[in-house]
Amino acid sequence: MTMKVGVIGGSGYTGGELLRLLYNHPKVEVSVVTSRKLAGKDVWKVHRHLKGFYDLKFVEPEMKYFEECDVAFTAVPHGEAMKYVPQLLEVGIKVVDLSADYRLPKDVYEKVYGLKHEGYVEAVYGLTELHRDEIAKANLVANPGCYPTGCILAVAPIAKYAERVVFDCKSGITGAGVKPTEFTHYPNLHESVVPYKVTNHRHYYEIVQELKPFNSEIAVSFTPQVFPGSRGILTTSHIFLKENLSLEEIVRIYEDFYRDCYFVRLQDEVRLSYVRGSNFCDIALFKGEDRIVAVSAIDNLVKGASGQAIQNMNVMMGWDEKLGLDFPPLFP
Amino acid sequence: MTMKVGVIGGSGYTGGELLRLLYNHPKVEVSVVTSRKLAGKDVWKVHRHLKGFYDLKFVEPEMKYFEECDVAFTAVPHGEAMKYVPQLLEVGIKVVDLSADYRLPKDVYEKVYGLKHEGYVEAVYGLTELHRDEIAKANLVANPGCYPTGCILAVAPIAKYAERVVFDCKSGITGAGVKPTEFTHYPNLHESVVPYKVTNHRHYYEIVQELKPFNSEIAVSFTPQVFPGSRGILTTSHIFLKENLSLEEIVRIYEDFYRDCYFVRLQDEVRLSYVRGSNFCDIALFKGEDRIVAVSAIDNLVKGASGQAIQNMNVMMGWDEKLGLDFPPLFP
Amino acid sequence: MTMKVGVIGGSGYTGGELLRLLYNHPKVEVSVVTSRKLAGKDVWKVHRHLKGFYDLKFVEPEMKYFEECDVAFTAVPHGEAMKYVPQLLEVGIKVVDLSADYRLPKDVYEKVYGLKHEGYVEAVYGLTELHRDEIAKANLVANPGCYPTGCILAVAPIAKYAERVVFDCKSGITGAGVKPTEFTHYPNLHESVVPYKVTNHRHYYEIVQELKPFNSEIAVSFTPQVFPGSRGILTTSHIFLKENLSLEEIVRIYEDFYRDCYFVRLQDEVRLSYVRGSNFCDIALFKGEDRIVAVSAIDNLVKGASGQAIQNMNVMMGWDEKLGLDFPPLFP
Amino acid sequence: MTMKVGVIGGSGYTGGELLRLLYNHPKVEVSVVTSRKLAGKDVWKVHRHLKGFYDLKFVEPEMKYFEECDVAFTAVPHGEAMKYVPQLLEVGIKVVDLSADYRLPKDVYEKVYGLKHEGYVEAVYGLTELHRDEIAKANLVANPGCYPTGCILAVAPIAKYAERVVFDCKSGITGAGVKPTEFTHYPNLHESVVPYKVTNHRHYYEIVQELKPFNSEIAVSFTPQVFPGSRGILTTSHIFLKENLSLEEIVRIYEDFYRDCYFVRLQDEVRLSYVRGSNFCDIALFKGEDRIVAVSAIDNLVKGASGQAIQNMNVMMGWDEKLGLDFPPLFP
Structure with a gap:
């Protein structure tokens, strides 16, 4: 029924x-x-x-x-x-x-x-992977912002080891809505990457709220940008650790963290086209001498909005969280 | 099972x-x-x-x-x-x-x-909407080319009234395959529309083969082009009629022709983004003083290839032709 | 001075x-x-x-x-x-x-x-290549529309041999102006080619006005479209001739016609990126069994608007028409 | 002569x-x-x-x-x-x-x-704005990499006040050259932003070499990415200062630093389309509670390569550095 x-x-x-x-x-x-x-x-x-x-x-x-x-x-x-x-x-x-x-x-x-x-x-903050149990009992779920979804998933597993994270995000323009504006005017975005609210986007507060419980001292910076495309948010997270961890250790930390999370996939490389139209968040990890970089990719309208909303409904109703969302992304 | x-x-x-x-x-x-x-x-x-x-x-x-x-x-x-x-x-x-x-x-x-x-x-030519009955009995179905699918569906209903059709097609670049070439090199397509095989593309022969049975005297011209995008073929069909028909008459002809065709939708306007990722072929009709223009939109990898192949399998197996294909397009 | x-x-x-x-x-x-x-x-x-x-x-x-x-x-x-x-x-x-x-x-x-x-x-119609002498004497020059510039230059040399021309034009979106509208809204154009005013664009009348003097019986059809890009108009002209001409003859006709026209270049292939930012109109010619195809490429804001306006000013003032316009296009 | x-x-x-x-x-x-x-x-x-x-x-x-x-x-x-x-x-x-x-x-x-x-x-490192006097005397100038040009110009004025800089760069694909590869294959870049050599790009060494003289203790991180476009590098520089400076003070520092630099323009907002085809480097400055963000925009083929090379030649020859380069960018 x-x-x-x-x-x-x-x-x-x-x-x-x-x-x-x-x-x-x-x-x-x-x-x-x-x-x-x-x-x-x-x-x-x-x-x-x-x-x-x-x-x-x-x-x-x-x-x-x-x-x-x-x-x-x-x-x-x-x-x-x-x-x-x-x-x-x-x-x-x-x-x-x-x-x-x-x-x-x-x-x-x-x-x-x-x-x-x-x-x-x-309300319960509806980042499903972090709050599944509370969502199951909730009557009201506050579905996360698109940027916070990509940022928090990219860094949550490692947050407690980090002293500073710089999120540099690139979003498709659908995040700006259906109403035509100067911002969404085709010639203003074509062949460009456009930073906006460079140091004062409101999604910052959601990101901090969700990362602080892992590490109350973590320093968070966040800059959003739009790129010439409709869908997708690529989040480049520059993570400065308090202690040295090998790439193998880091990968294991992420694997453990997301072991039961169908919609988070660790990949060797991420591309927005690997998640387009789907509820997946793909994450790739890189280690340099100076920092870790965690890159996440989501479809801003799916995992960043309506897909995660349905995932949350599934959890609230006690259903398999994959219902209605278990289909492959549209590549390319 | x-x-x-x-x-x-x-x-x-x-x-x-x-x-x-x-x-x-x-x-x-x-x-x-x-x-x-x-x-x-x-x-x-x-x-x-x-x-x-x-x-x-x-x-x-x-x-x-x-x-x-x-x-x-x-x-x-x-x-x-x-x-x-x-x-x-x-x-x-x-x-x-x-x-x-x-x-x-x-x-x-x-x-x-x-x-x-x-x-x-x-083999049976697998334009499902035209050959459903033969496909049902076939062991081998020749799945149509991407351009012919868009062209034939745009014009078949009106072909018998036409004396000349000029197909001007614009395709996403995935039609050229996964192998990098000068043709698929990003800077060579970006901010461009590129005609190729302007008067001698091999898909011409499929188009003619399928339209001639409706009208042995129809004159067919065909020019393919790529536009800066991955998926989709927009076909602009300039149709010169032998007799005058009103737009209402023409629309009725198309409606009758595609009455039982789930995957063909008549729309007031077509956009590639209205069919992306799906097996639909959307068609819009326009009447000028000089000609009819029928514009069709398909996803070249779905209705123009793999989706229609599955539709054909469904018909060959006696199943509902929508199986596995009954989901909305990915817009925008 | x-x-x-x-x-x-x-x-x-x-x-x-x-x-x-x-x-x-x-x-x-x-x-x-x-x-x-x-x-x-x-x-x-x-x-x-x-x-x-x-x-x-x-x-x-x-x-x-x-x-x-x-x-x-x-x-x-x-x-x-x-x-x-x-x-x-x-x-x-x-x-x-x-x-x-x-x-x-x-x-x-x-x-x-x-x-x-x-x-x-x-006023004198300011398609410089066609009306240079009258422009030289004019006080008022009506600068051509962007589409007419590409269409007329593509076909004028051969117009007298043609019985029918179908212009299928693809324009960058800057032609729609600086004001944001649904038409210029990024997600509505991205990954699309959008026909508009399919059989009733007002530029039709300019095209006919300029081609009729070459051939009063020529039948002209015209459909404009926008492609995902800022600048450029690619015009695909499907030309049906009254008599058979070889490609060599046709090329010679064009060469003769544009012999003293610095800003018209015959090329083996045209691409919008070969003319971007410049006042050139590049033309390539193709011959099929059914028709000639003349493809022209202009920058809609330069040869299709401001560049040609300056070229016209130069002619009106008795200067070299290249003044201020003699620089290479921006490729890619 | x-x-x-x-x-x-x-x-x-x-x-x-x-x-x-x-x-x-x-x-x-x-x-x-x-x-x-x-x-x-x-x-x-x-x-x-x-x-x-x-x-x-x-x-x-x-x-x-x-x-x-x-x-x-x-x-x-x-x-x-x-x-x-x-x-x-x-x-x-x-x-x-x-x-x-x-x-x-x-x-x-x-x-x-x-x-x-x-x-x-x-050789003299040919970032003209930093080494004009040595270039004037040089026989060999090593023209900077495209990324270093955007990074160094964005941060040089403030480097001595900074303890850490994270450069997150977004480049057009022409930086990858004319040869078709998987990286430049259209469907692989379209609707995507693609990080590569995330923590180990060789341009890092140029950036450090040029910033260290201002501040030997500055910590530098650098990640390059390509965005769907041909030309341009947008550099988002996240700068963490050792001491607090007001936005006014910072702007004054930049203005002083670039006072005689025709090709560096401070703007309220930067866009790649504001510098396209030109030798300009536009810079915008933002101040948050956590950091300064300096965003620079260059055309990677001009200021990031051939334009700066000509600017360097001009300086080497004792000419006005603007010769051949003093024309407006191509917008949009």
């Missing part, structure tokens, strides 16, 4: 990606997709690639449509999700929130995002 | 794509993958995106490995496939040949490809 | 390109650049690549700033240019208009562009 | 770029271009973009052809340049060597490049 799920905010890239992935999930069916702007319009006319897959029309984000749902995904901007999450929880719907609204403690959130947080409740 | 299938020539893009798609096919299991060059090597070490999906090693293309197979895919270059196909057929294995070796009559083939055809047998 | 020139509408790509090219022109100096939106702002802060090259600030498009100018370029949208051109002509300033406002006869323009033309005057 | 210059190794990207740039140099003329592989072939048939610009044919790299030259550029791979440089110097020809052969002390070179250095002589 299939379970019904709803998507709040289905007009963007993460909404479209949820619909793409959920179509092949063996245990759920999408029964409602909201969009304030597009209410009344056929879903497939907005997501043309989905023609033939969904008969649904977008509806207003009203609770009545969610009555039969057991799980809801909120794929709206930060500041918006907090309007819906408490209502959903109240009527007993489990929620995976893809926005930033529940990723940080209330006070940190309010400082970082410059917003008053209405309707704050505690 | 799963059926065993084999892949002859598994080291290239179409081989890798067969492996990607067959992993999620509910009725088959890949039991053998050959590569003369890579025999003994792990399949996933060549197709890194498949790490975790296959435990197989490449083997030499010897018949003994195929004993338990019911179906084989030959994904080797033209001139090579003819060495294996007769042997496979002889031991009762059904074959879908992705090379050009069985797409044309022997004499035409020998002239066009400048090769003596050893071991010629008649 | 340098001559002063002004640019009306200097904030877009063609305005920036005029500034880039005019900086190295030995006989002129840009003394005024207007922009209603950006008046008061430093030119280099809008065109960051020009930092160090210009001290000018944008000014309002008022005639007083042009008093010392001998020539003005109008690089504003169609419908806007007509507001300035008559005033400039009146005070004796020669004008090269890069908009569409003066390319067509008044009645055709009004029908095609759906606008009433205020201030119509006759 | 023009001076004659020769190019040894003219078939690659840096050779082609020398020819592109030297064409417009007011004081020199290229009189000889060598290529062992292509001797006898027209230069423009290899560099198609240069059709019409050069009548030369490639010749064998023999000294007799250089008799009339005052300056030679060696644009051959490392290990090859050392075969020609001593001969050229011996007959009184000044040399700018674009290979790595003379950038490091003999012993360091032999260790790093694993080659015995035949014909070692001391």
Whole structure:
């Protein structure tokens, strides 16, 4: 028997990606997709690639449509999700929130995002590989940011040995959303790599929050950039260790850490095209005289957003975390 | 119970794509993958995106490995496939040949490809939408070329009303294979659209062969080009009609023609990203004062190669043609 | 002694390109650049690549700033240019208009562009290679559209022998301007070739206007597309001849036609990267059994806009047409 | 009166770029271009973009052809340049060597490049902004590597205040040369950012050599990557300071350092498209709580190779260093 799920905010890239992935999930069916702007319009006319897959029309984000749902995904901007999450929880719907609204403690959130947080409740941070047990018991999971997913997975196993990490991240432009801006204007990205929020991106706080429990003294630096491509985040983590470890020791540490993590693969080399369209995070490790470099590759819309959200739903429901996500990446 | 299938020539893009798609096919299991060059090597070490999906090693293309197979895919270059196909057929294995070796009559083939055809047998031309019934009864299906798939599907419904068609095709570079050449050298394609074999590409003969039965007098022109991208063929078909038809009439003709064809979708606009990674062929129709333009979009490695090959296998086995192929495209 | 020139509408790509090219022109100096939106702002802060090259600030498009100018370029949208051109002509300033406002006869323009033309005057159509003598005597030159430049140059020499031409054009996205739209949104173009205004682009009328004098019965079809790149238009011209000509004869016809045309180069193969950043139009010729294919390559912002505008200014002033434009393309 | 210059190794990207740039140099003329592989072939048939610009044919790299030259550029791979440089110097020809052969002390070179250095002589390291006075007196200038140019310029002004620098560099693929390889194969780079020689690229030694004189204790880390584009190197320099400096102080330090350096521009934001095709190095500075980030952008084939080589020639000859290089970048 299939379970019904709803998507709040289905007009963007993460909404479209949820619909793409959920179509092949063996245990759920999408029964409602909201969009304030597009209410009344056929879903497939907005997501043309989905023609033939969904008969649904977008509806207003009203609770009545969610009555039969057991799980809801909120794929709206930060500041918006907090309007819906408490209502959903109240009527007993489990929620995976893809926005930033529940990723940080209330006070940190309010400082970082410059917003008053209405309707704050505690959530589990949904980096599945780190918090699987708590996610299994949670009603609200705060799905991680795309950059934090790539950064934290790249460094968590070795964090306790590190004194400093510099994350230099390169993201595809879909992370900037469906709305055309100067940033997403084709000639402004073509043949370029564009740094932005060079020393002050808000994802920094998630990364630190998740790495500090491994090592309260770790120094973290983070710079995001976009590269000319649609999907994928390549994270180059320059790691300075407190003590010397051989590459073999380091590899063993990572292997142990991720032993039961289907979606993390250690590879000799990583490429965004080896994970595209999939929920995998590939990691390669390099040792120089000065530092360790851990390079991770994810698809920002899958492991960095909608795929991990589904992985989290699977864990929340007590299902195999691979359901609906167990297919090979699209290479090349 | 799963059926065993084999892949002859598994080291290239179409081989890798067969492996990607067959992993999620509910009725088959890949039991053998050959590569003369890579025999003994792990399949996933060549197709890194498949790490975790296959435990197989490449083997030499010897018949003994195929004993338990019911179906084989030959994904080797033209001139090579003819060495294996007769042997496979002889031991009762059904074959879908992705090379050009069985797409044309022997004499035409020998002239066009400048090769003596050893071991010629008649095959069914595997454009599924046109030859579904014959494919169902066939032991050997000649899987169409990538360009012909996009061209023929774009024009077949209207061919009998046309006096002239000019196909101007734009392909991703994966059509040129995995081997680095001047043609595939990054700086030679970046920021360019590159015509090649401008008036003499061999796929021309397949296109004509399939359109003539609809209209023996149709004049066909064909020019292939590569654009800066990996996957996809966009075919712009400039169609000059013998009689005037309204856009509504034309759309109705296409709708009728493709009524039972799950993998052909009529869309108001087509984009390669609406079909990427999938077996769909999207078609949009435009009417000017001078001509009809039918634009089709396929993923050259899926509907243009490995996806259609699986679709053909499904039909040959009497299964639902969607098996293993019923998932949404990867957009964007 | 340098001559002063002004640019009306200097904030877009063609305005920036005029500034880039005019900086190295030995006989002129840009003394005024207007922009209603950006008046008061430093030119280099809008065109960051020009930092160090210009001290000018944008000014309002008022005639007083042009008093010392001998020539003005109008690089504003169609419908806007007509507001300035008559005033400039009146005070004796020669004008090269890069908009569409003066390319067509008044009645055709009004029908095609759906606008009433205020201030119509006759202009010379500024395809330099075709109208050099008239340009030399003109006060107003209507600089051709980007597509027409590539199309007309590809076919003019052979037009009188042709009965039908199908132009299938692939343009870089800068042709769509600096303003972000869905069309220029990176993920919408990446890994795609996007047809638009498939049978009804307004540049059609310029192409026909210029080819008809060679052959009043020629049938012309035209479809524009964008490819994933910033600059360049590749035009694939499928030409059906009335009589059979050998490739040698055709090449000779083109060589004769362009004998004194520095900026047209016949090449064995064309690539957009062979002309990038330059004023060249490269042409390659191919002969099939069914047709001739003439492929032309231009940089849409140079020969397709600002470069040709400067070439026209040179001719209008009686200078060598190469002044300021005689430098090699940027490959790759 | 023009001076004659020769190019040894003219078939690659840096050779082609020398020819592109030297064409417009007011004081020199290229009189000889060598290529062992292509001797006898027209230069423009290899560099198609240069059709019409050069009548030369490639010749064998023999000294007799250089008799009339005052300056030679060696644009051959490392290990090859050392075969020609001593001969050229011996007959009184000044040399700018674009290979790595003379950038490091003999012993360091032999260790790093694993080659015995035949014909070692001391050269001046040709980062023009740092060594202008010595270059002016030199007969042999070792033109810097592309990565070192971007790295050193980004950090030199602040090096003495820094305790650690992490250089994370993103290069266009032309840096890998004209020869097709797996690395330059289009599908392997498209939609990817590819790290390589992650902790052991040989350019590291040049960077350290040039930064140590400012600060013998500076810790340097360096990781190169390619991004999907032809030209450009974006260097993200994560700089950890020994003492706290305000952004204003830092900007002043850079402004002072580069006061007389035409080709270094401080910008609020850098983009590779702001320097493309030009000899500029643009630098933007950012200050976070944890570090300074200096981002530099160069065109790897110009300031990172052939442009800087010409700038060095200009300085060696006592000319204005801008000769032949004073034109705006090609944006976008």
